[in-house]
Amino acid sequence: MTQTADTETSAGTDFIRAIVADDNRTGRFGGNVITRFPPEPNGYLHIGHAKSACLNFGLAAENGGHCNMRFDDTNPTREEVEYVNSILNDVQWLGWDWGDNLFYASDYFGELYEMAVDLIRKGKAFVDDLTFDEIQEYRGTLTEPGRESPYRERSVGENLDLFRQMRAGEFDEGSRVLRAKIDMASPNLQLRDPVLYRILKASHHRTGDDWVIYPMYDFAHGQSDSIEGVTHSICTLEFEVHRALYDWCLDALEIYHPQQIEFARLNLTYTVLSKRRLIQLVEGGYVNGWDDPRMPTLSGLRRRGYTPEAIRDFCERIGVAKRDTWTDIALLENCIREDLNRRAPRVMAVLDPVKLVIENYPEDQVEYVESENNPEDASAGHRSLPFSRTVYIERDDFAEDPPRGFYRLSPGREVRLKDAYYVTCTGVAKDEATGKIAEIRCVYDPETRGGTSADGRRVRGTSHWVSAEHCLDAEVRIYDHLFLKEDPSDLPDGGDFTDNLNPDSLRTITAKVEPSLAEAQPGDRIQFLRQGYFCVDLDSAPGAPVFNRTVALRDSWARRRG
Ligand code: ATP
Ligand code: MG
Numbered sequence: 001m002t003q004t005a006d007t008e009t010s011a012g013t014d015f016i017r018a019i020v021a022d023d024n025r026t027g028r029f030g031g032n033v034i035t036r037f038p039p040e041p042n043g044y045l046h047i048g049h050a051k052s053a054c055l056n057f058g059l060a061a062e063n064g065g066h067c068n069m070r071f072d073d074t075n076p077t078r079e080e081v082e083y084v085n086s087i088l089n090d091v092q093w094l095g096w097d098w099g100d101n102l103f104y105a106s107d108y109f110g111e112l113y114e115m116a117v118d119l120i121r122k123g124k125a126f127v128d129d130l131t132f133d134e135i136q137e138y139r140g141t142l143t144e145p146g147r148e149s150p151y152r153e154r155s156v157g158e159n160l161d162l163f164r165q166m167r168a169g170e171f172d173e174g175s176r177v178l179r180a181k182i183d184m185a186s187p188n189l190q191l192r193d194p195v196l197y198r199i200l201k202a203s204h205h206r207t208g209d210d211w212v213i214y215p216m217y218d219f220a221h222g223q224s225d226s227i228e229g230v231t232h233s234i235c236t237l238e239f240e241v242h243r244a245l246y247d248w249c250l251d252a253l254e255i256y257h258p259q260q261i262e263f264a265r266l267n268l269t270y271t272v273l274s275k276r277r278l279i280q281l282v283e284g285g286y287v288n289g290w291d292d293p294r295m296p297t298l299s300g301l302r303r304r305g306y307t308p309e310a311i312r313d314f315c316e317r318i319g320v321a322k323r324d325t326w327t328d329i330a331l332l333e334n335c336i337r338e339d340l341n342r343r344a345p346r347v348m349a350v351l352d353p354v355k356l357v358i359e360n361y362p363e364d365q366v367e368y369v370e371s372e373n374n375p376e377d378a379s380a381g382h383r384s385l386p387f388s389r390t391v392y393i394e395r396d397d398f399a400e401d402p403p404r405g406f407y408r409l410s411p412g413r414e415v416r417l418k419d420a421y422y423v424t425c426t427g428v429a430k431d432e433a434t435g436k437i438a439e440i441r442c443v444y445d446p447e448t449r450g451g452t453s454a455d456g457r458r459v460r461g462t463s464h465w466v467s468a469e470h471c472l473d474a475e476v477r478i479y480d481h482l483f484l485k486e487d488p489s490d491l492p493d494g495g496d497f498t499d500n501l502n503p504d505s506l507r508t509i510t511a512k513v514e515p516s517l518a519e520a521q522p523g524d525r526i527q528f529l530r531q532g533y534f535c536v537d538l539d540s541a542p543g544a545p546v547f548n549r550t551v552a553l554r555d556s557w558a559r560r561r562g
Contacts, residue, residue, distance in 0.1 A: 014320040016055070016261055020063060020232060023259075029231040033065030036103075036230050037091065038221070040072045041083035041205075043275030044290040044297040045090045047311065047332070048266040054315035055263070056234055057096040068228055069098035073106045074220045076204040084205070086290070090298040094308045105220045106206045108227055112215050113167065115223055115253055116178055116197060120159045124252045125196060126152055127162040128179045135177070138184075139192050145185035146192045152181060166199055169212040173199045178213075182248060190245045194218060222246040225258045233258045236265040237324065266318065267326045270481035271296045272488050277497060286501060287482070293537075293548045294482045294505050304479065305525050305535025305550030307343075310336040329481065333551045340525055340533045340550070345373040345380055348418070348464040349513040349528040349547075351476060353392035355439040355468060358423060361389040366467075369450065371419045374527075383516055387420050390468040392512045397463040398440055400428060407460035409440065415461035418529070422448040422459055464529045471512040475546045477537070478507045513545070520545045527553075 024031050035056040039049060060067040069091060073079050091098070119125035128151045130138065140146030154162075166176055178197035186192055196219040201212050225233045233246075240262045250257040266273060272281075273296060281287050281295070290297050293304035301311065314335040318327050348371070366388050374380035393409070402410040409415045414424040423442040431438045447454055451462070481502055488500045513528075520526070524536040532552040539546045 015322060016232070016234060016263060016320055017059065017062075019259075019261060020059060023231070024063065032229075032231050033060055033063035034068070034229055034231045035060045035065070035234060036068040036070045036225065036228065037096075037098075038070045038072045038105075038224075039087050040075070040078075041080065041087060042075070042078040043083060043279055044086050044299055046273050046275070046278065046296045046298065047268060047271075047301065047314075048273040048296075050094060050298060050311050051266045051315050051318065051320075052234070052236070053091055053094060053096060054312055055320055057098075058316075059232070059234075065231070066101055067096070067098060068101040068103055068230065070103040070224065070228070071105065072217070072221065072224075073104055073204070073206065074215050074217060076200060076202040076214065079205055081205050086299060090302075093298065093302065094311060103224075103228060104206060105215075105224045106204060108220070108224055109207060109211055109215070111227060112220060112223055113213075115255075116215070116219070117160065117163065119180065119196075119249075119252060120163060120178075121156060122252065123156060123181065125159070125178055125180050126154050127159050127166065128152070128177050128193075129175070130177075132174060132177075135179075135195065139189065140184070142187075142189070146189075148184050149179070149193065152193070163197075166197070166213050167211075169201070171199060173201050175199065180245075180248070180252075182245075188241060188244050190218070190242050191248065194245055218242055218245050219249060222249050222258070222260070223253070223255070226250055226253075226256045229256065230258045233260045235260060235262055237262045237322075238265075262322070263320050264322060264324045267324065268296065268332065269326055269329045269486040270483045270488070271329060272483070272497060280498070284498065286498060293477070294479055296482075303535070303537065304548055305340075305533060306336050307339050307525070310339040313339065326486070336551055337533065337553070340527065342376050343374075344525045344527045344533055346375075346527040346529050347514050347517060348385070348466055349474070349476075349511050349517070349531065349534075350392045350394055350464065350466055350471075351478075351509060351511045351528070351531060352395045353466075353512045354395040354398065354437055356391050356393050356423070356465070357439050357441050358389050358391075358421075358444045359426065359441055360443045363389060365389065366469075369419045385419070385514055385516075386467045386470040387417075388467045388469050391417065391465040392468055392471065393417075393440075393463045393465050395437070397461070398425075398437070400437070408463060409442075409461060413461075414445075414457075414459050415463055416448075416451045416459050417444075417465045418462050419451050420449070420465070421445060421451065422453060422457075466512050466514050468512075470515045472515055472518055472543070472545070474511050474513045474517065474544070475539075476509050476511045476534070476549065477547065478509060478549045480505050480507075511547075513547075517545055518543050525550065 037053045037056045057067040128149050138147045177195045179193045182191045184192045197213045200214050243260045246260050291299035291303045368384040370382045397408045399410045411425050421444040423444045425442045427441045428437050429439045482505045483500045484502045485500045520536045522538050533550040534547040537546040537548050
């Protein structure tokens with residue numbers, strides 16, 4: 001089911017860019033390109049929203065136009081200021097700038113109301129006394145036409161009066177709505193006299209108690225686009241069936257008419273991208289908040305260690321297409337690997353430590369070896385690492401009884417401790433109770449300082465290490481996919497998507513890390529040599545860093561799947 005980049009639709013050549021280029025050529029919108037990014041402030045932005053933001057802001061920038069940041073805040077019961085603030089922060093973090101063009105659909109409530117009055121005057125809208133359930137029932141189905149409401153033929157005067165009373169708060173919630181008068185037999189259900197306004201006696205985060213009637217999405221969106229002079233109103237495929245209504249409203253109102261264009265939303269394997277479900281994960285305590293590093297939210301990805309550059313690169317690589325597909329999460333992981341490979345300094349950290357004692361190294365001696373910060377970046381420089389008689393190495397860098405093809409340390413074998421010395425294993429000491437290796441014993445060759453031998457003797461294995469006396473204990477959080485299935489909504493009847501959660505999506509360990517990391521600041525991104533990319537978490541305290549694993553060095557999941 002998975003696919004990666006859609007090569008025929010890479011940035012620059014996708015069908016939306018082709019439409020825009022065509023419009024520019026024909027002068028349809030006078031050569032203007034004005035887009036908008038319209039989140040509803042009812043949750044945090046996720047990686048799917050990043051696709052939409054990159055498309056809208058990117059398209060405008062490429063064409064010398066601009067993209068409006070617009071909150072689609074027409075439903076006061078689900079929206080909160082916390083969400084508004086997080087969304088603004090995330091869009092900025094992604095690197096997009098709306099300049100002065102920050103708008104709220106709620107800014108247009110007055111104008112939208114006047115537009116509704118205009119529709120009533122034109123005989124194109126009426127106040128209906130049917131309940132929501134009755135409206136549903138009258139609507140018909142895809143195969144059966146709907147029935148007209150008994151209130152459909154009210155006079156313009158009566159409709160104007162009733163709508164004014166709705167606005168004045170004279171009716172109860174649910175008792176009346178304003179509907180467009182279109183066609184109850186239309187094959188497109190959206191055109192069967194859709195509801196334009198409903199009564200909601202709820203405070204709005206911006207307009208307070210000024211309004212007790214609120215426009216529906218379909219009435220607010222196109223008119224907001226029109227008010228703002230948007231040229232290309234880009235939305236996801238599920239709005240394709242709404243386009244006829246989008247067009248109908250603008251035509252009926254006889255106002256400036258933008259072009260709605262639909263594209264396929266992002267579906268990402270092992271991930272849910274629906275705010276409703278993400279809210280369930282947060283509220284159900286399945287994750288530790290919206291910015292849990294396992295969440296596909298931009299705040300979660302940021303805390304995980306993702307860079308805005310990697311996310312924008314991902315959005316460019318997936319391209320824009322008209323048909324629904326799945327994108328392999330491995331593509332997103334590759335984008336951050338590539339970015340951090342160039343940028344992140346490399347350090348030594350031992351995630352599953354075992355002691356290695358160098359028998360012929362003087363007891364109290366400490367020397368400093370030089371280590372390169374990033375071989376991919378000559379300007380990154382070097383740092384000094386303390387080396388001493390006892391170091392930690394990874395437990396799986398040693399095998400008492402090495403299988404074929406194992407070139408790391410084992411009894412009698414010589415390996416390199418990176419940037420330090422060659423060591424040869426002389427034996428092991430075991431914990432009597434558990435039989436587990438308690439320490440590895442070895443001798444070193446003082447002639448191999450820096451990790452090279454003057455006589456040209458080669459070793460096949462190189463281990464990273466930290467000095468036992470100097471290293472720091474650090475909490476490390478190892479993340480795996482949040483869901484076990486590529487499609488988390490693949491469920492037996494009656495199942496819930498939370499049944500597909502991966503019980504091992506977070507594993508916390510204590511690692512031994514090199515002392516330079518005492519200075520690490522929350523948000524710092526580094527590579528633990530041979531392990532992966534890590535980011536310093538907010539939960540860190542001075543001298544006690546906590547690390548999130550952003551991504552392993554290679555796609556171990558793909559290997560496990562075979
Ligand atoms: P959700 O289904 O997650 O609740 P939504 O569409 O209700 O998303 P909005 O806040 O209305 O969320 O979305 C803002 C913009 O982002 C819209 O233009 C929407 O079409 C787009 N968008 C939302 N989800 C995705 C996605 N998975 N891929 C691409 N664009 C998306
Ligand atoms: Mg929406």
